[in-house]
Amino acid sequence: MKKFIYLLPFIALTIFSCGDDDAVGDLELNFVATYDGQPVATDGTFYDYQNDQKIQFENIRFFIAEIELENNDGSSTSLSEVELINLSGKDAVTAAEGESVSFEEIKGGDYKSITFHIGLSERLNNLKPADIEATSPLQDGTYWSGWGSFIFSTVEGKADLDNDGIAEHNMVYHIGGNQSVRPKTFAGEVEIKNNKTTTLNFEIDLKDMFMGNGQPFDIEKFSAIHTETDVMEDLADRMTEAFNRN
Amino acid sequence: MNRINKISFFVLVAIVALFCDSCKPDEVDPPPPTIGDLEGINYSPTPYELPRLIDFPPMLIPEDNPMTQEGVQLGRMLFFDPILSIDSSMSCSSCHLAEKAFADGQRFSRGVQGGITDRSSMAIMNVGFKRHGLFWDGRSATLEDQALLPVEDEIELHEDWPNVVEKFKRHPDYPTKFRAAFGITDKSEITKELAGKAIAQFERTMIVGAGSRYYEIFVLNEDLPSDEEQNGFLMFTDGARGSLPDAQCFHCHAAPLFTDRDFRNNGLDSVADVADFKDYGRGRVTNFANDNGKFAAPTLWNIELTAPYMHDGRFQTLEEVIDHYASGGHWSPNRDPLMDSISLDAEQKAELVSFLKTLTDTSFINNPDFQSPF
Numbered sequence: 001m002k003k004f005i006y007l008l009p010f011i012a013l014t015i016f017s018c019g020d021d022d023a024v025g026d027l028e029l030n031f032v033a034t035y036d037g038q039p040v041a042t043d044g045t046f047y048d049y050q051n052d053q054k055i056q057f058e059n060i061r062f063f064i065a066e067i068e069l070e071n072n073d074g075s076s077t078s079l080s081e082v083e084l085i086n087l088s089g090k091d092a093v094t095a096a097e098g099e100s101v102s103f104e105e106i107k108g109g110d111y112k113s114i115t116f117h118i119g120l121s122e123r124l125n126n127l128k129p130a131d132i133e134a135t136s137p138l139q140d141g142t143y144w145s146g147w148g149s150f151i152f153s154t155v156e157g158k159a160d161l162d163n164d165g166i167a168e169h170n171m172v173y174h175i176g177g178n179q180s181v182r183p184k185t186f187a188g189e190v191e192i193k194n195n196k197t198t199t200l201n202f203e204i205d206l207k208d209m210f211m212g213n214g215q216p217f218d219i220e221k222f223s224a225i226h227t228e229t230d231v232m233e234d235l236a237d238r239m240t241e242a243f244n245r246n
Numbered sequence: 247m248n249r250i251n252k253i254s255f256f257v258l259v260a261i262v263a264l265f266c267d268s269c270k271p272d273e274v275d276p277p278p279p280t281i282g283d284l285e286g287i288n289y290s291p292t293p294y295e296l297p298r299l300i301d302f303p304p305m306l307i308p309e310d311n312p313m314t315q316e317g318v319q320l321g322r323m324l325f326f327d328p329i330l331s332i333d334s335s336m337s338c339s340s341c342h343l344a345e346k347a348f349a350d351g352q353r354f355s356r357g358v359q360g361g362i363t364d365r366s367s368m369a370i371m372n373v374g375f376k377r378h379g380l381f382w383d384g385r386s387a388t389l390e391d392q393a394l395l396p397v398e399d400e401i402e403l404h405e406d407w408p409n410v411v412e413k414f415k416r417h418p419d420y421p422t423k424f425r426a427a428f429g430i431t432d433k434s435e436i437t438k439e440l441a442g443k444a445i446a447q448f449e450r451t452m453i454v455g456a457g458s459r460y461y462e463i464f465v466l467n468e469d470l471p472s473d474e475e476q477n478g479f480l481m482f483t484d485g486a487r488g489s490l491p492d493a494q495c496f497h498c499h500a501a502p503l504f505t506d507r508d509f510r511n512n513g514l515d516s517v518a519d520v521a522d523f524k525d526y527g528r529g530r531v532t533n534f535a536n537d538n539g540k541f542a543a544p545t546l547w548n549i550e551l552t553a554p555y556m557h558d559g560r561f562q563t564l565e566e567v568i569d570h571y572a573s574g575g576h577w578s579p580n581r582d583p584l585m586d587s588i589s590l591d592a593e594q595k596a597e598l599v600s601f602l603k604t605l606t607d608t609s610f611i612n613n614p615d616f617q618s619p620f
Contacts, residue, residue, distance in 0.1 A: 129303040
């Protein structure tokens, strides 16, 4: 028994050293573009729109910024200031896999939600490429000096409006400008376990974006959007609504 | 000494040597023998400061290939030296001529022994800013990799790297140049990878723009554009918002690099199926069928000097290029969504050409640092 007493300090040390204060884990955010729940292939695949019209997608990419975990005490843990998610170049298989960004050595524990901007915060968007380090994801995006803004989101594709099997109508939607950023909080516990990787899955449903709760976006009237700020803001709202955590 | 004394002497020396050796700390290895034939040459590389043009992004420099004066100097020599070709008849500069903004003015470039390539030579300008691959199809991820490929291309230089490296080792200057640039201690350490690094360093210095009228007018505001240049600028950038047509150029050719560094099908060929493209371009690299027929959007800096245009040099003039884009190009399943017909009259097309010519930077092509050192 005496021997056991001598061991107590070591046992206590061992227990405390394994406590939550030292626990760290990794977090992966996975993004998949879907259309009515099905992964979107950017390989010419047609998706049903409305009135026998069909649409297909070519490029889907967007910035997310100011990515943070919200702690239960109201404070937050910053993960990254900006990431570029590119869901272009996908066939049926790789579309389902989506694209991921990872963050290492996050303090272990339970968080109540994750939040990020869809687009760039004003702080980031007011920077110019010349002022940003070469390794930043911003340098892989497109900056429009005429706007004084990065392109936050790009959704490009084509539509077959007359159901003849040929997608002759272009869809070029570029969202940018400080008025178009949309912060969004995705509620739900995020548990970071010691030496484990936690994966959070996000989906952006392009049918939701373009059909918008029964109010279809007028792709025939608006073929290319890059200057019309009111339409751009409508698209930013639609995209934000279409963005969900699974 | 008699024979027995000699043996005793050597045994004694051996024992003493063994004793001394056993006294050394076990964890310390003896230094390697110094056999380097270049070690006597000073190695003190000087950092190379790249010029920063207003609005230009910083260049991404690989950590394992920092810019040095010595590296750039070596790269310049290699770029202009026909030692890289099988018959010492051609160098990189044979298809990248200074007066053509480092393109070659040919629809399809010619290699050693008269072979003809299947694409037009790309102009080498601001290539250090590329991020999504080099060549028309982006098949090389880095400049370091890109620099190696033409040497072993059967049509281009048709040499093989082991042979080139042997030529470097036998050369009166190159071993010391490699030493100065990379600190090698022996010419046996010369590799194709070091050659690629040196050429990449030189190419990163080839930054264009500061001597252009565009830079003077639209960046430094030191002069006013002509009416034609201004109208062309507004159509190029959609800056007029309705009072002039949106020529849609800036989507793929945004300032300051005048390229989005992406790959697109710009409607050059009409095909019913993406498998029908004669040249798969990007699709050959990615094996993604929807990338067939896509090629890099080149920079428009010095576009006046880089005719003929497109990956296959099919257009001889800027006017032909603008006519093509105004038409919307030929339909194919993966023609870029940005390709659409644009209503431009003859005067507006001429104004666009006027604007494009403001991107000419003759100080770049005449820069003595970019000319042959031989």
